[in-house]
Structure formats: C-alpha cells, structure tokens
Amino acid sequence: MKKLHNYLLIFISVFTLVSASSFSQVKTTVRPSLLLQYVKINETGTLQAKLTYSGETGELPVKGVQIGFFYNGKSNPLGEAMTDENGTAVYTINADTMLPLDENGAWKFASEFKGIDSIDAASAEISIKDVTLEVTLSLVDSVKTITVTAYTSEKGNRIPVKNEIVNVFVPRMFSNLTVADATLDGNGTAKIEFPSDIPGDKEGNLPIVARFTEHPVFGTVGRSITEKWGVPNSYSFPEAHRALWTKTPPRWMIITLSILLTGVWGHYMFAVISLILIRIDAKRKKAKDEYKL
Numbered sequence: 001m002k003k004l005h006n007y008l009l010i011f012i013s014v015f016t017l018v019s020a021s022s023f024s025q026v027k028t029t030v031r032p033s034l035l036l037q038y039v040k041i042n043e044t045g046t047l048q049a050k051l052t053y054s055g056e057t058g059e060l061p062v063k064g065v066q067i068g069f070f071y072n073g074k075s076n077p078l079g080e081a082m083t084d085e086n087g088t089a090v091y092t093i094n095a096d097t098m099l100p101l102d103e104n105g106a107w108k109f110a111s112e113f114k115g116i117d118s119i120d121a122a123s124a125e126i127s128i129k130d131v132t133l134e135v136t137l138s139l140v141d142s143v144k145t146i147t148v149t150a151y152t153s154e155k156g157n158r159i160p161v162k163n164e165i166v167n168v169f170v171p172r173m174f175s176n177l178t179v180a181d182a183t184l185d186g187n188g189t190a191k192i193e194f195p196s197d198i199p200g201d202k203e204g205n206l207p208i209v210a211r212f213t214e215h216p217v218f219g220t221v222g223r224s225i226t227e228k229w230g231v232p233n234s235y236s237f238p239e240a241h242r243a244l245w246t247k248t249p250p251r252w253m254i255i256t257l258s259i260l261l262t263g264v265w266g267h268y269m270f271a272v273i274s275l276i277l278i279r280i281d282a283k284r285k286k287a288k289d290e291y292k293l
Contacts (some may be wrong), residue, residue: 022248029119030118030119032062033051034049034124036049037049037219040220047111048089048090048091049088049124050086050088052086060078061085061088065084066080066114068111069081069110070111072100074185076250078097079091106217109126110124111123128218129217131151131221132234134149135147137194137208137227144194144196146165146192146193146208149189150164151188161184161187162185163183164184164215165184166182167211168209168211170207171207176209179192196231199230199233204228205228206230210222242269
C-alpha cells in the first residue's frame with residue numbers, strides 16, 4: 001500500500017511538471033485586423049492595406065511587415081509592399097496593367113498578411129467598379145463654375161453615374177475646405193458655383209479637388225486641378241514679426257516662460273539653502289551641547 005502511495009505521488013509530480021512545461025511553451029499571438037481600400041487620384045490607382053491590432057490604448061499599427069496584393073483570387077499576385085509607421089502598405093497599380101473584370105464589371109482585389117511568430121495571419125477583399133471623374137472649370141461674367149462629370153464604361157459605352165454625391169473642396173493646411181457636396185444628375189453631371197473669396201498663394205493659385213470619398217462601389221476616386229481662382233496672398237513676414245510660427249517667439253511668451261522658470265529654480269535654490277542652513281545649525285547645536293558637557 002505504501003509503495004502504491006509513493007508511485008502515485010511520483011506520477012502526480014511528473015504530470016504537474018510536464019503540464020507546467022507545456023503551458024509555459026504555449027505562445028500567445030495577436031489577432032490583427034486588415035483593412036483594404038482602393039484609391040485613385042488623377043488616374044493613378046493604388047491599393048492601401050492598413051494592418052492594426054487592438055491594444056490597451058486602442059488600435060495600434062503593425063510596422064515593417066510585408067503585405068501581398070492580388071486580383072481575382074490569391075493565385076494572381078500583383079505585388080508586395082511593406083507597412084509604414086502607421087501600419088499602411090501602399091501598392092501602385094501600373095497604368096498599363098489590364099485587369100480582368102468579373103461578371104458584374106468590377107475588379108476583385110485582395111490583400112494578405114501571412115503572419116509572424118507573435119501576430120496571426122490576416123486577409124481582406126474588396127470589389128471595385130472603375131469610375132472616371134472629369135472636372136471642367138469655366139469663368140463667365142466673373143462667375144466661376146465647376147462642372148463635375150462621372151461615368152463608368154461597359155463594352156466601350158459611357159454609363160453616367162446618377163444620384164451620387166461628389167465632394168468638392170480646396171485642400172488647406174490642417175483640413176479640407178468644403179466648397180460643396182454636389183449630387184450628380186441623370187447625366188452624371190453636377191455644376192457648382194465656386195466662391196471668389198478663398199485665399200490662394202501669392203499668385204492666386206488654388207488646388208480644386210472633386211472626389212468620391214470611400215464610396216462602397218468606387219472606393220476613393222478624385223480629380224485635382226490647380227487654377228488661379230484664389231485671392232492672391234503673401235504668407236511671408238518681416239524678420240521683426242513675432243508669432244508662434246516664426247523663429248522669434250512673442251515677447252509675452254518669453255516673459256511668461258522666464259517668470260515660470262525663475263519661480264521653479266527659485267524654489268530649488270530655497271530648498272538647497274534651507275538644507276545647508278539646517279545642517280549648519282545642527283553642527284552648532286552639537287558643538288554647544290559638547291561644550292556644556
């Protein structure tokens with residue numbers, strides 16, 4: 001009975017050690033998310049794949065890994081691209097590349113991340129119908145008019161894009177200045193009167209963009225034209241000009257910062273001097289007590 005008890009204890013010990021070793025060797029991996037988008041600006045089409053994973057602070061990018069791009073299934077590779085600091089890999093489609101269409105007249109694109117030791121594999125697919133955007137600018141009796149036309153092609157025929165919204169805007173430094181959200185009519189055309197008070201560069205040049213933004217069928221498709229439709233503006237400043245965006249900061253900022261730094265360093269100096277005085281006072285008291293003895 002005692003032998004059986006000993007054997008049972010040995011078996012339990014060995015089983016516990018093996019289980020602990022096996023558990024310690026199990027690797028935890030991250031399950032990423034892969035988002036694929038089609039972007040075409042001025043007839044240059046790109047596939048943009050964004051690879052992220054959920055972290056404690058939100059969605060975090062996966063940097064420096066290869067993403068493969070395909071069309072009509074993974075047996076037809078287009079190429080590869082590496083993710084940047086934002087986790088985005090961009091592949092530019094060659095303008096001479098003839099991609100076959102499916103039965104609905106659309107392109108089928110796919111992207112794939114094969115995975116690494118710490119991150120699982122991921123893939124994404126989209127179906128895109130090619131659309132052409134044309135932008136025409138006209139000036140009649142000081143009235144500036146933008147004409148936007150959108151159409152698709154089927155068997156050599158132009159099919160107008162109807163009742164879709166096209167965003168017309170002027171790019172600014174931090175965001176886009178919306179001119180209009182135009183709705184295309186039955187002919188796939190929309191006309192917008194352009195405002196005459198938008199600042200341009202020193203010669204009045206303005207980039208004007210018409211775009212489908214993240215359309216579920218067309219993706220993001222835009223057309224950009226630069227025209228002297230802005231108010232000429234000079235953004236140069238004299239050397240003596242003080243502002244947050246110049247090399248010389250404003251005086252109020254220098255004065256405020258000087259006061260704050262003086263207060264901080266003054267507190268440090270007060271603390272150091274106080275410690276020195278406390279130490280001197282302690283030595284004097286000690287010497288006085290010894291003298292009395």
